[in-house]
Amino acid sequence: MxxxxxxxxxxxxxxxxxxxxxxxxxxxxxxxxxxxxxxxxxxxxxxxxxxxxxxxxxxxxxxxxxxxxxxxxxxxxxxxxxxxxxxxxxxxxxxxxxxxxxxxxxxxxxxxxxxxxxxxxxxxxxxxxxxxxxxxxxxxxxxxxxxxxxxxxxxxxxxxDPLKVRRIAVSGALGPGVYAKDVILEIIARLGVRGGVGYAYEYAGPAVERMSVDERMTMCNMSIEGGARIGYVNPDETCFEYLAGRPFAPAGAAFERAKTWWRSMASDPDAAYDDEVEIDGNAIEPRVTWGINPGQSVGVSERIPAPGAAGGDADAVGEALEFMGLTAGAPIQGTKVDVAFVGSCTNSRLSDLREAARVASGRKVSPHVKALVVPGSKDVSRAAEAEGLHEVFRAAGFEWRGAGCSMCLAMNPDRLQGREVCASSSNRNFKGRQGSPTGRTLLMSPAMVAAAAVAGEVTDVRGMLG
Amino acid sequence: MDNNDRRIDRVEGTAIPLRGNNIDTDRIIPARFLKAITFDGLGEHAFEDDRRSMPDHPFANPAYAGASILIVNENFGSGSSREHAPQALKRRGIGACVGQSFSEIFLGNSTTIGLACATASAADIELLMAAAERDPEAVMTLSVEARSIQAAGRTLPLNIPGAVRESLLTGQWDATGLLLDDFDTVRRLGASLPYVGGF
Missing domain, CATH: 3.30.499.10 (Aconitase, domain 3)
Known part of the structure; x- marks a missing residue:
């Protein structure tokens, strides 16, 4: 075995x-x-x-x-x-x-x-x-x-203590405008915020294998939001290409020896799992949270659930809707936003900023929206500036900031005020998470955040990608 | 303090019931209180935002001010790994948490600071909550040794993971000493790892 x-x-x-x-x-x-x-x-x-x-x-x-x-x-x-x-x-x-x-x-x-x-x-x-x-x-x-x-x-x-392992295979291919963030929000919605307690999640399947390392990081990052303390993807050529030439990665002949060892650490084809789950990647659409935990999300074309909805925890749905000031049965699309935040350890890497910039390019942030882009590191910042992304964002009306955790968790000056609603590429929509005890967070992909910034409300980014 | 002084075999006192699933660590201790280089004073900020927005929050109720056993529902302590959450509870006087389930990181953090976490069935949690709501003065006795809690004239079974129970009973919940017991083996294992040796 x-x-x-x-x-x-x-x-x-x-x-x-x-x-x-x-x-x-x-x-x-x-x-x-x-x-x-x-x-x-x-x-x-x-x-x-x-x-x-x-x-x-x-x-x-x-x-x-x-x-x-x-x-x-x-x-x-x-x-x-x-x-x-x-x-x-x-x-x-x-x-x-x-x-x-x-x-x-x-x-x-x-x-x-x-x-x-x-x-x-x-x-x-x-x-x-x-x-x-x-x-x-x-x-x-x-x-x-x-x-x-x-x-x-x-x-x-x-x-x-060791953990059990649940293999989550994402089949098919993600459509345009659908990202790793949408996949992980779908997984958490499906398996629940405590579904992963006691497990490590192994993400696999064609849709994951095709993902860049940045996208895999977004998925693994939010494993803990599904209760799983660990999430991982088996190392492959995509991963090795990413590592080649990095300051602390092995170099030359050592890199070749390392690759052999790294490959040997991947799960064996006949490995036994404690649980296996299949997700249809073709069916996933951009997702948006409507509640106060990351499991409470819907597809952008869907409606906000009612407290009595099948499978829902009625008290939890009711509490969430009351806090969020959202109406059961209303479409999530059209929910007005006051702030748009692209950043955090979930989605602040170069590829995230590129996708947000694709949407921002040639457009303007809605006049009532405060929008900021916070690169995850100085390295990301330099790389983005070398491509001119900072100019794209500034021209559209986004603020271009220095690297840090920023508005994900409110331990620094970047925070929501009062009951502001924030379209955010971060990882937690807990009550008070973004610094105002009554502030409200809608989690989504960086491209969806950029789209919401421009529209001034939640909108389907797929209509903005040429 | 040696391990004998750290041994925790039971927690006795009044209980505070806190209803709701998925109560996350941002709610237990909002992030702004993490801006400090010590854990001092965290106790008074436990559930600060929830207390302000919900006047009937149990942590705002003086009747529960002296409680030492916290009764919760599912997935308590989810979210951030901040040890500040169990630290805030402990510094508020809580010595044990009894719930339907806990997030893994919260459970680990609680154990490493000697805050006992135990789980019970949904029905028994309801019974404990109702007892504490009916009479905030009612004393409950949690036995780590017997894996049980005495409340309202009954003895209810608790589940305490073996390793948690062992570390509380032996006082080895502070694991540093244990982990340094055989440091030569640690050093040898480290040296044997391909990536440590530079491949």
Missing amino acids: GRTLFQKVWDLHAVRRLPSGQTQLFIGLHLIHEVTSPQAFDMLRQRGARVAFPERTYATVDHIVPTLDQRRPFADELAEQMLAALERNCREFGVTLSDLSTDRQGIVHVIGPELGLTQPGMTIACGDSHTSTHGAFGAVAFGIGTSQVRDVLASQCLAI
């Missing part, structure tokens, strides 16, 4: 079985950022411990970084304090930090891959639930809390 990639990576990194029955798992790459690490470093200090493998630890700043004025010291004293703490910790413990003074700063889940730190067959941990993003390379990558950050800093290991 063959093994899945998850099982192979797990077995390779298992140090021992702990008395509790958990596995002591070696972590191949530990990514850290300013929000979930300061207390962990303090705990190390209190115990007189060192960072066990500083060379396998890499830090950046993203959550609290302002995207408008990135000069130090920041206007926000707390943000300044957090950055200073990370700088001090990295210096003291010998960890490499890509901060704003370097040209490699960006969202941790954007820079790990683009620097080639993220590689197939690794175990990767970071104090952030969207660490599942790195599974796009065939890594076993997952989010942890601060005490676990401490554990990894001190020992490069975690005490953790």
Whole structure:
């Protein structure tokens, strides 16, 4: 019987079985950022411990970084304090930090891959639930809390239980204007926001195999929104092409040897899965969330469900509609938006910005909409500017910002005001997520966000792509 | 503090019922309170936005101010991996959460800080919630050892994953020491990985 990639990576990194029955798992790459690490470093200090493998630890700043004025010291004293703490910790413990003074700063889940730190067959941990993003390379990558950050800093290991594996095969081909974001929103709507608890999701099938690495990252990123702590795609030529020439990727003959090993880590054709699900890629249309969790989405041509709709949790639907101020049975298309946000670890990579720019090109943002584009990293920003995308966005009336997490989570100056409705390419539409306790989020693809910015309301981007 | 002082075999106290599925960590502790380099003071901000928008929110009700057992429904603690969420609950005085189900990351984070999480059937959760709503003063006793909770004159079975139970009972929920026990093996395993050696 063959093994899945998850099982192979797990077995390779298992140090021992702990008395509790958990596995002591070696972590191949530990990514850290300013929000979930300061207390962990303090705990190390209190115990007189060192960072066990500083060379396998890499830090950046993203959550609290302002995207408008990135000069130090920041206007926000707390943000300044957090950055200073990370700088001090990295210096003291010998960890490499890509901060704003370097040209490699960006969202941790954007820079790990683009620097080639993220590689197939690794175990990767970071104090952030969207660490599942790195599974796009065939890594076993997952989010942890601060005490676990401490554990990894001190020992490069975690005490953790293995997961079951669910293979999700997406058949067919995605239509024009349909993206990885729509596929993952469809999957979460189908399997539910807690359907993945206890599972790693393996994404497969022709539609996934055809996806770029950027698109695979979007899918893996949102695994956690479906309850799955881990999502991954088996490594293939698309993945290897992406890695070739990256600063931390192996080079020359080592790259060829690496490819052989990476291929060997992919799931075997006869691997056994704990569950298998098939999704028809041909049938997926652009999707938009109407509620307060990422499972509450509909196709753009569909209507907002009623509390009594079959299969729905009536209380949850009712609560969501009340908070969102939306009407059951109304089409989602035509929902007015006040803000449009292209960015976040889900959708802020070059290919995302290109798709949004295709829509923005030659058009104007609706006068009542505040629209911003926030590249995921300085590298993405440079590449986009080299193509002139920033000019396309500015000409259309979008603001072009510096790299950071921005309006995804409201730990920096970018946030909703009052009951504003935001068309957002981010990952969570939780109550209050974008910084205003009453603010409302509609999740969709970057192209759909650009279309909503132009129309001033939710609209089908397929009518705007020539 | 050695592991003996950290042992948690039971949690006794009044309970606070919090109805609803998929209560995410942004609601438990909104992100703006993560702008700090310590966990100090998080307790007073637990459910801050929900408390403001819902005057009848249990965490806004003084009758539950001293509660130490939180009763919840499905998928509690979904979303962000912020440990600040269980930290806020613990600093608010919560010593155990009993629910229909928990998000995995929340469960892991809670365990590593010695906040006991246990699951129970939907019917038993309803019974516990109703008991706490009827009488906020009613004392419940959760036994990690026996995997049960005593409430309203009854003893209800709880499910506590083996590893969680073991780490609470032995006081090894803070895993760092355990993970460093055999560091030579860790070093050897690290060195054997193809990507660590540069292929």
